[in-house]
């Protein structure tokens with residue numbers, strides 16, 4: 059595949075700038091020769107039409123929500139409403155500096171304040187920071203607040219452990235570790251939820267807290283959550299709620315009413331801001347009153363004179379970002395929540411759960427379901443035993459041939475050959491029926507003609523790529539010689 | 541307004557298939573006592589038109605940025621953004637896609653990630669770059685963590701003239717900043733070499749040094765000899781990518797990690813986000829690199845293609861032993877930077893850097909001709925500089941605001957011990973008339 063560097067030809071350019079002669083001084087008069095760039099940077103040289111064609115060609119080798127069903131479990135790949143994109147692109151939102159005088163940017167500040175209030179309502183929490191850049195960043199922020207909480211109580215030295223169910227998302231243990239805690243895994247029971255006896259055993263005077271994802275990554279509501287909270291609180295720990303899956307019960311339950319002390323939101327999931335091919339996201343964090351002093355600075359506050367940033371918070375954990383947050387993403391989430399209102403928010407989850415249960419019902423035979431019962435916004439199939447030598451990866455790759463983005467595969471780790479499916483509320487029944495037909499067809503192919511799956515995909519720009527080679531002999535940048 | 545397609549009939553059929561009589565039944569696993577009664581946000585929904593009216597009204601509670609001149613920098617800069625950038629990032633195949641885990645239908649994302657990594661390595665003079673971090677501050681913090689992990693040492697020297705917000709983030713990320721950070725002082729606006737020598741002599745277990753160029757005050761640091769002095773301890777440099785059209789890249793000075801804020805590369809300041817953390821390093825440290833990378837490989841028929849490489853470093857495989865907890869990064873901002881750098885090319889970036897340099901020189905010279913206004917330090921600067929003024933900087937700030945010229949509030953400098961100063965950033969967006977007007981107004985204030 060030709061990169062833009064391969065298409066480069068010396069002397070071409072897409073954008074020209076006004077060069078002017080404002081000064082007779084030259085950089086070489088002021089700067090030591092060693093400090094001036096010797097060779098120009100090796101960037102592509104390309105005309106504007108060829109530049110556009112290059113990136114449009116690349117875009118055609120991609121697949122987004124606007125292309126079709128994207129049942130990627132845990133990722134909430136739902137429609138990204140277009141009005142929100144347009145609103146976020148207005149000049150008044152885009153072109154202000156975060157260090158501009160607050161009285162000039164009251165609109166931005168009000169938006170941030172009001173979004174914070176809305177998220178409090180959604181989560182049942184007492185305070186919000188909008189600063190973290192993504193879910194994992196929110197987790198880290200939460201973990202650092204847990205640290206601070208114990209530090210203030212002089213208990214940090216002994217409270218070194220964060221408990222995590224074995225179904226947790228990879229960022230959870232990683233965030234606990236970055237914050238300096240030891241991750242302690244607790245097993246799930248036969249129903250896929252936290253094993254209370256196991257939890258009791260794991261909890262001790264070393265417990266700093268627990269990180270729970272609800273519904274968990276199997277799509278199951280943590281039915282004993284109140285008891286879990288009690289056990290952890292009794293041991294002096296705090297409860298962190300990974301809210302990446304809030305799409306499952308907006309307007310039905312709130313982490314703040316479940317004994318949870320901290321939660322993060324993935325605005326780029328639940329609140330429909332686009333994933334951008336991997337980002338940017340926003341991972342605001344909500345906390346209960348006892349943690350308010352530790353929120354990152356600044357916090358947006360409302361006073362008699364309007365809205366402003368409050369930096370005067372001596373117990374704060376500090377800053378997790380240089381500036382107050384992914385404002386452009388916040389505008390989209392704010393617009394989304396306002397367009398839905400209370401009823402709309404509830405309809406989101408009602409229909410996300412309806413779609414998931416419907417699809418689960420349709421697929422649970424011949425695919426296998428390890429955990430029975432109603433699911434929430436997603437469910438996990440066990441893709442083992444589908445045919446001679448057939449792995450979940452083969453099923454996923456065959457789906458590509460039928461024009462679908464596959465589900466999340468091999469996660470959560472506690473299900474063999476996992477296929478984690480989240481249809482989201484914005485898919486029609488017809489889409490789900492067609493997807494079902496395809497999945498059933500693939501199941502039949504797996505029995506009758508397994509080679510079709512082993513060789514898949516054949517309809518995509520490239521076939522299965524050699525990841526081992528990419529790891530053994532990493533080529534991470536273009537070089538001239540190629 | 542919602543985005544749910546189901547008709548009543550659809551719902552009925554689906555419920556029947558599931559074998560329940562209502563949607564409420566699907567929530568029967570949630571204990572009654574914790575189910576929400578009533579509204580959670582107390583709002584009715586809005587139609588598209590209502591939404592736009594309301595949110596646009598909110599936008600207009602801000603002043604119109606186009607009506608004013610902003611001379612605020614401090615790490616984020618107002619640059620001209622060519623139209624090609626939004627025309628590419630606005631392709632929904634790019635912006636509505638997830639992380640490219642399924643390589644076969646993500647060659648678009650993986651392809652530009654590879655190009656981004658190449659462009660950033662080239663710019664920084666480094667061997668490799670990742671596909672982005674959250675922002676300049678978290679990149680700097682992750683660089684510190686990487687140096688500490690690689691060398692298995694804790695103490696880290698941080699120059700006192702790096703962006704104070706980056707320093708804040710580093711402090712937040714380190715478990716024990718008071719114990720781990722040794723602050724390097726500056727002398728006449730640049731890092732104090734004697735102090736550095738002394739720190740190096742007094743500590744044989746340094747993990748590294750963090751410096752920034754141009755530093756927070758816009759001054760070009762002299763990086764020569766730093767790596768030699770540090771020996772195997774890491775030289776971590778935070779650099780403004782636009783300045784590298786003019787300045788020797790940190791890689792040429794032996795930097796081990798180069799980080800920076802990539803916002804100036806085709807991204808709006810956006811009231812502080814989403815931003816773009818840049819992170820480049822040497823191949824030797826690859827296994828310690830945080831974040832995602834796209835790597836080139838071949839498919840089963842020998843065709844070239846890209847995959848997410850070295851995922852075994854990442855949290856979804858390595859969990860608590862991952863090199864970082866980062867998952868979602870700043871992909872679309874990195875795409876914007878890729879398009880931007882491709883659109884300018886080497887000559888364009890060089891010209892742009894020069895225009896920024898020229899304008900800042902022009903304005904500084906002009907201002908220094910005013911009685912009572914001087915450069916605080918006589919050092920080479922890029923597109924930002926600090927003035928010492930013989931008047932109350934807050935009054936100047938206030939007056940300029942009334943005149944439609946926005947300056948960094950002096951309190952941000954006071955915090956750093958600069959009580960009688962102003963910091964001015966100039967880019968290609970600030971034209972001669974604006975600069976002349978600013979100079980005239982300042983003269984009136986002196």
Ligand SMILES: Cc1ncc(COP(=O)(O)O)c(C=O)c1O
Pocket residue numbers: 132133192193194195227229230271300302303324339341866867868
């Ligand atoms: C359950 C869960 N937690 C946390 C995360 C991390 O979020 P982000 O990718 O925004 O860092 C994700 C997203 O993949 C998730 O699904």
